Each structure stands twice: as structure tokens, then as C-alpha cells.
Amino acid sequence: MSTPALSVTDLRGGYVRGTDVLGGATFVVQPGEIVAVLGPNGGGKTTLFRALLDELPFRSGTVDLEGRPAYVPQTERARLDFPVSAHDVALMGAYGRTAWFKRVAKADRVRADEALERVGLADRAHDRFGTLSGGQRQRVLIARAIVQDARVLLLDEPLSGVDRPSVVQIERVFGELQAEGRALLVATHDVAQARTWGHVLCLNHGQVAYGKPDDCLSTAVLSATYGDELVILDGSGQAVTVAHHHHDH
């Protein structure tokens, strides 16, 4: 087996010392795998991503990965009032390898154009980011991650509230990134969608389960993951939908 893209051992962390929001995550992700990260609101999905980005105030345990992961935030949380174009946002993926006193390399400008083409937005490159639809903005943020060229991508609910054409484009790009040997961790509330991906990580402040969907997504695991949030069962007793309450934090 090849070197894992990401290996995490007993990862714990939080915002206040001694109060772990994320307790004891241990899992290995191989290149080319997509992992659905499931959990209730406030269950620690975003906190896990921040720990993997080494952005948590307090963290313990080990994280082995090559380079820095690319983070794709929820579009709702991306600032919309900046006068930047879709191309400008995609190009930000190159900032990590650009010295502060230099202009972004011509090759990176070409990469930004290519990445927008890959997400089906070549014709919107010069549109202002804030004027695009939610699904289009999500695709621009994925283009930025493509320009960053990371082995591991962390995506925070990339398909929630996204229009159908964007879902189709995003799922196609996920397949391409997988084929390139990148690993994707995708936070989602959609259990049915999680079943279509290779692995599932269930979090509820700590790790409840990790493995293949058929092994992990039992009613017992989903109840432990979602606690008193509602799990709706289909006719065969399989948990398919989770009703959750939105909240701000």
C-alpha cells in the first residue's frame, strides 16, 4: 500500500485549554480516497479541519501529512463584498508559494484559468465573486484549492444549498481529484451521500466510528453520532436523513 495521504493519531484539541471540543480522533486516509465527515451541528467537523490546518489554539496528538491541506470553506461564510473577481479568488491558491515581495507567477495565473475551466466557470473568470450564485462561488473556492495543489483537501459542506448543475460539476471534479491521488475530507449532513463515498468518519465531539459506509453507518452508530437530533429511517430500517437545526456560532 502507498504512503497514506493523511495519518491522524489521538488528535485532540479545542479553543480553551483543558476543554477539548475534539477528543481522540484516530484514522488513516489513503491517496485517492473520499471521506465523508458526519456529525451533528457543533459536533466538531470544522474544529477537526482547523486542527488539521494547525489553526486550533490547543492541540495534541499527531498529524502526518505532506504539505499543508487546502481548505474549502462554506460559501455562506466567504466574504462577498470584496471587489475581487473569480480569477482573483482562484489565484489566491498560489499565495502560499509566493514570496510577499513578488508578483504571483505567470504560470500560476494560467493555473487559475485552468482551474476555473475545470469547475466549468471559464466564462465567469472576470465576474465579481460576490455576484456569482452560491453554487458558482463554491466552485470558485474549489478552483482555489486546485491551484493550491495540495495532496489533502478539506471541504466544509461543499454541496449544501448548492444548485443542481453545480452539484454535478463538483462531483465530477471530486472524481478527477481522486483519480489524481488526492485525498478529500468532506464535511456533510447528508448521510445518503456519505454512503456513496469510500469512507466515513463519524464525529460527536470525539470519534464515534471510522471505516467503510457499510460497516459504519448502522443505526447504532448514527444514534451515537447525532444524539437527540432526528434520524429518519427508510422502509428497510436504514438511516437516510438527518434533520438538524441551524445555529450560529
Ligand SMILES: Nc1ncnc2c1ncn2[C@@H]1O[C@H](COP(=O)(O)OP(=O)(O)OP(=O)(O)O)[C@@H](O)[C@H]1O
Ligand atoms: N472559535 C471558537 N471559539 C470557541 N468555541 C468554538 C469556536 N468555534 C467553534 N466552537 C465550538 O466548538 C464546537 C464544535 O464546533 P464546530 O464548528 O467544529 O462544529 P461543526 O461540526 O462544524 O458544526 P456545524 O455542522 O454546525 O458547522 C461547538 O460547541 C462550537 O460552539
